[in-house]
Amino acid sequence: MDPLRSYLGRILLEEITPVVMVLSTPLAEAACRKNGLSFVDMLSPFSLFKKIDVPVRTASEVPYRLQMFKIRMVYASDVRKEDCEVADEKIKPVVSEANEKALPDLLSDPPQAEDVLGKPEAELCPLWIKKFNRELMRTLSFSEHETFDHPVACLLVVSSMDKEPVNKFVDLFNTNQLPSLLNEGIMDPQILKHYLVLHDQQEGPQDIAVNVLAEMRSTLGLNDCKLLCINSSTEAGGSNADNSWLPYKALVLNNHDGSCILSVDDLNEIKDFMQDFVSNHIIPYMEQKIRVLNQQVATTRKGFRNQIKNLWWRKRDDVPEAPNGPMYTFTSIESQIRVLGDFAFMLRDYELALSNYRLLATDYKLDKAWKRFAGVQEMSGLCYFILDQSRKDAEYCMENAFSTYLRIGSSGQRNATRCGLWWAEMLKTRGQYREASNVYFRVSNEEPSLHSAVLLEQAACCYLLCNPPMLRKYGFHLILAGNSYFVSDQKQHAVRVYRNALFVYKQNPWSYINNHVHFNIGRWYGVLGILDVAIKHLLEVIACSHQSLTTQNMFLNDFFHYVQSMGKKFDVYKLQLPVFNMSSLKVLHEDHRTYASHADVGVSESTWQELEEELIPSSSIVKTNWLDTQPMRKYKDSCICVAGGNLF
Structure with missing residues (x-):
């Protein structure tokens, strides 16, 4: 199978794509808002080209053709790395929406083994999980150590109604409007600039925009200026407006x-x-x-002599340990090589990209720039996968990147997650489902409970897809996922994955596990208000003589609570109460206060006390030292004997 046709291949083609930074004036945005869209929203459905058929020639002399290509349109204000907590809040609705949709399915019977075994991955793993994975990866956009998120071009948009449009273009591209990463010297400000005048047909004749375009071309260049006319429909909100979107229905935004x-x-x-x-x-x-950078790198870094010179210059022991290593500006040779590798990757020249990533790995390792080192190792692994050259090298690079990200601490944890997701998809493409499940499990340990639950569910699906299916591990990981879902207040998801694990334990005499699964399903159904199903599952656990008294009380209390809440009677067949044979019962009682005769029981307490004082001195007598004389005994002639012995 062609790696680019796999699911991971499609992800890479759609996610690692050139970024176009958009700067627009308020009047240009206002024209788009008449349609309920921003400028970026209006253009985004047309940013994917499935049959672009463009010839490309990078470093080699042999051209090739691109058939599919995509760009990402992003406002300049969004070209920044989001705080991790803010990014996680944006991911949560993906799980929550699926949580609400899962409720109707919970009213049906739990799936059986024959319903699950043999299903393809697309049916086992819900679509929302794939969407979740992508959103989780996107939380790392615009990182400092990677350049495939750095803008390749800047699209400046001015309305034809703006005063002095040409000056507006100059004002847009100033330091106040640009992203901080660009002002700090991490991103290259010398990027492609394209100028667009946007004309609203309802605001005036097109001649106004044509005159503006002519002025722009005389000042800013003939080929870099374009005119785009919109809002030419005369039936706002009518059938014509609706029908105009039909050819692009699949692309229209929500x-x-x-x-x-x-x-x-x-x-x-x-x-x-x-x-x-x-x-x-x-x-x-x-x-x-790519051609310019490749020539520079070939002159300064490639070749045996340049490599020895670079190694000698870098080999020093005083390099400080830091997660990100030294600061690299966009003018440094390391940043230029990274740009070269990422540009080559986005234009599908994976051989060129791999050679530059490998070159960078040595530099970053010597500089102890571990996060950057892990980044190029990660991209090298993806290149090996797409080139389908060496599975061993691909897995080595991904393992190296994953462990390095984890080693640098919290700043690399989310990067480790993305690396793990790509790595798992790589293994699944090759049918290595058991290894993929191990990767999902390792990644789940680095994420909060909600993310961990989704990752554990994917690990469980991988165990089911193994040949032969590993049912016990499948069930175990579903139980772990269910607990994490419940902790994250995703109760429907918790019930769903627990129900999916029922058939694994149904035919096995694992009493404690069965009790745990049925009790939690029943309890969570009760929380959701589905009391009849809750009672049905709790009936499975009340005959639990093997459990401790505390656990049995807990099971019965929950059962009685939901029965009382429902207000109905239920026949309890599985609860076996003890049966007593009344005729065989005997009550035995023995008084051990004395071993003497029954008559001695009536002896006064004072008599017994006098005898005891002969043996045990009174606590009221206080001795000052060991020379103090012993207290006088009242009965000096008394002797000690035991019960049943002779009294002298």
Whole structure:
């Protein structure tokens, strides 16, 4: 199977793509808002090209053709690394929405072995989990140590209604508007700039925009300026507005409410603009950048002499230990090599990308820049996978990257998660489901409970896909996932995964595990208000004579609580109460206060006390020292004997 046709291959083609930074004026955004869309939202459905068919020539003289290509449109204000907690809050709705949708399925019977075994992965693993994985990876966007998220081009958008549009373009690209990473010297500010004048047809005739475009081209360049006209539909909110989106129905964003004034001609014009922007500007710019950088690297770093010189210059023992290593600006040779590798990766020249990643790995290791070292190891592993050259090398690189990310502490944990997700998909593509489940389990240990639950569920699915299926491990990991779901307040998910594990333990005499599963399912159904199903599962655990008294009381208390809440009577057949044979019962009583005759029981207590004082001195007598005389005994002639002995 072609690696690029696998699920991981599709992820890489769609996620590791060039970023276009967008800077727009308020009037340009206002024109788009008439359709309930932002400018980026309006263009994003047209940023994926499935049949672009563009020739590409990078470092080699042999050209090849790109058939599929994608760019990411991002506002300049969003070109920043989000705080981890904020990013996690954006992921949570993916799980919560699926949690609400899971409730109707919980009313059906639990799946049986024949319903699960033999199913493909696409049916075992819900679609929302794949969406969750992607969102989890995107939390690492715009990292300092990677450049495939750094903008390749900047699209500056001005409305034809803006005063002095040409000056507006200059004002947009100033230090106040640009991302902090670009101002700090981490990103290269010398990127491709493309100028667009946006004309709202409802604001005036197109001649205004044409005049603005002519002025732009005379000042900013002939080929880098474009005109885009929108809002030409005359039936706002009518059938024409709805039908205009039909050719792009699968691409329309969720926030589009259907009431737009974009005509079919407008949409075709947007599509043509995006096609021209990518084919004639972005891809040629990246090609040229690769050729220039490759020449620089070949001159300064490649070859035996340059490698020895670089090794001698870097080999020093006073390099401080730091997770990110020394600071690398965009002008450093290391940053240039990383850009070269990432550009080559995005243009599908994986051989060139791999050679540069391997070159960087040595530099970062000597500089003790461990996070950057792990990053290039991670990308090297992906290159090996796509080239389908060496599985051993691919797994070595991913293992090395994963362990290095973990070793540097909290700053590398989420990177380790992304590396693990890619690694697991790589193993699944090759049918190594058992190894993939181990990776999911390792990743789950580094994430909060909600993320851990989703990862553990994926590990369980991998065990089921093994040949032969590893049912006990499948059930065990589902139970772990269910507990994590419940801790994360995702009760429907908790019940769902526990129910999926029922058939594993149903045919096995594992009493304690069965009790645990049924009791928790019953308890969680009760929390959800589905009392009849809750009682059904609790009936399975009340005959638990092997459990401790405390556990039995807990089971019975919950059972009685839900029965009382439901207000119905239930026949309890499994609860076996003890049966007593009344005729065989005997009550034995023995008084051990004395071994004498029954008559001696009536002797007064004072008599016994006098005898005891002969043996045990009174506590009221206080001795000052050992020379004090012993107290006088009242009966000096008394002697001691035991019960049953002779009295002299």
